[in-house]
Amino acid sequence: MRRPLTPRIAPTDQQPASLTNAMNARNVRATLATNPTVAGGMAAMGRALLQEGTIPPRSRELVILRMGWNCQSRYEFGQHTLMARAVGLTNAEIELLTRPLELGAWSASDRALLEMVDDLYRDDCVSEQTWAELVAHFDHHDVLEYMAATLFYRMVSGHLEQLRCRAR
Numbered sequence: 025m026r027r028p029l030t031p032r033i034a035p036t037d038q039q040p041a042s043l044t045n046a047m048n049a050r051n052v053r054a055t056l057a058t059n060p061t062v063a064g065g066m067a068a069m070g071r072a073l074l075q076e077g078t079i080p081p082r083s084r085e086l087v088i089l090r091m092g093w094n095c096q097s098r099y100e101f102g103q104h105t106l107m108a109r110a111v112g113l114t115n116a117e118i119e120l121l122t123r124p125l126e127l128g129a130w131s132a133s134d135r136a137l138l139e140m141v142d143d144l145y146r147d148d149c150v151s152e153q154t155w156a157e158l159v160a161h162f163d164h165h166d167v168l169e170y171m172a173a174t175l176f177y178r179m180v181s182g183h184l185e186q187l188r189c190r191a192r
Contacts, residue, residue, distance in 0.1 A: 078169065079166050081111035082108075085111055085113060086108075086113070086138065087138070089105065091181060092104055095185065100180060104177075133161040136158045136161050
């Protein structure tokens, strides 16, 4: 798949306060700030998932990294690799997230989450088989949060790739 080689929207010097703590890289904040409505909404959702969410951070980072990899978002995968290490994922686990699931010795609950990510990436729908595995390990409250994190970071990955945001 062809990817744009240069930024499609130039960063701005005006940055809404809502973005200052929600996005780590200066150029991501500056690019999103060209539309304060979008920037504020993305910052609010990111904050809710990363700071107010109730799912375990390790599992949250598993789904974010898998979606970032599926979307081939180098920035997203790189940023969340750092976060994943901080919450206990090993380098070996992170590398396995870039491979077919059957190559990893995932726990049943981790495997269900990763299958969910792959289902949502493929066609925006969790298969009946994957759903049965999810609800065998998680309650509906947690499943909704895992799906929200997965789909939010699909959107973030898509934005970053289309805008060619890179850490600097």
